[in-house]
Amino acid sequence: MDHSLASASSSTPPVRTGPRDPGDAWVEGDRGRFWGRFGAAGVLAYDPAKGVLLQHRAVWSHNGGTWGLPGGALHEGEDAVEGALREAWEEAAVPSGNVEVLFRSVLDLGYWSYTTVVVLVTEPFDPVISDPESIELLWIPVAGVESKELHPGFAAAWPGLRERISTPA
Numbered sequence: 820m821d822h823s824l825a826s827a828s829s830s831t832p833p834v835r836t837g838p839r840d841p842g843d844a845w846v847e848g849d850r851g852r853f854w855g856r857f858g859a860a861g862v863l864a865y866d867p868a869k870g871v872l873l874q875h876r877a878v879w880s881h882n883g884g885t886w887g888l889p890g891g892a893l894h895e896g897e898d899a900v901e902g903a904l905r906e907a908w909e910e911a912a913v914p915s916g917n918v919e920v921l922f923r924s925v926l927d928l929g930y931w932s933y934t935t936v937v938v939l940v941t942e943p944f945d946p947v948i949s950d951p952e953s954i955e956l957l958w959i960p961v962a963g964v965e966s967k968e969l970h971p972g973f974a975a976a977w978p979g980l981r982e983r984i985s986t987p988a
């Protein structure tokens with residue numbers, strides 16, 4: 820997202836600045852309303868020494884206050900892995916050179932899809948809050964993820980993702 824900087828813990832969204840991408844739009848269908856005309860994608864970064872990187876979402880955002888993944892709307896024609904890594908860089912300074920893609924998991928509703936790109940951290944890094952959508956970015960041990968109030972989409976996906984992360988290919 821492209822905003823002027825504002826407090827992530829405020830209850831009002833910051834004013835948008837800069838050009839908007841055509842992908843930055845809501846889509847609606849029988850399963851509800853979702854962000855991203857061309858779908859959305861996020862990165863689940865897994866560092867075996869620290870756990871998974873979660874983003875505490877700004878209060879004003881959709882499902883504000885919950886914990887989820889750095890990610891967002893895909894651009895037109897953008898590959899989901901590319902888009903997820905772009906968003907994770909923009910929102911959390913996840914360096915694509917420090918991770919290796921393990922697998923992608925797709926929720927496809929027909930009119931909207933969400934791709935979770937699961938990456939293994941090959942070179943440790945510290946995330947940086949670089950977008951007003953984050954209140955906090957934290958490495959959470961795998962066993963502790965469920966104790967957080969999770970974004971509903973991530974909460975639904977987490978048990979399956981956890982299983983795949985814990986089972987070496």
Ligand SMILES: Nc1nc2c([nH]c(=O)n2[C@H]2C[C@H](O)[C@@H](COP(=O)(O)OP(=O)(O)OP(=O)(O)O)O2)c(=O)[nH]1
Nearest residue numbers: 820853854859881887888890891892926933972973
């Ligand atoms: N199924 C599923 N949906 C998710 C997950 N995480 C997540 O944010 N969503 C949904 C919520 C939104 O409808 C959509 C886009 O996410 P978002 O709310 O983080 O997007 P954003 O504002 O950062 O988007 P952007 O402006 O940066 O492009 O994806 C998830 O893990 N699984």
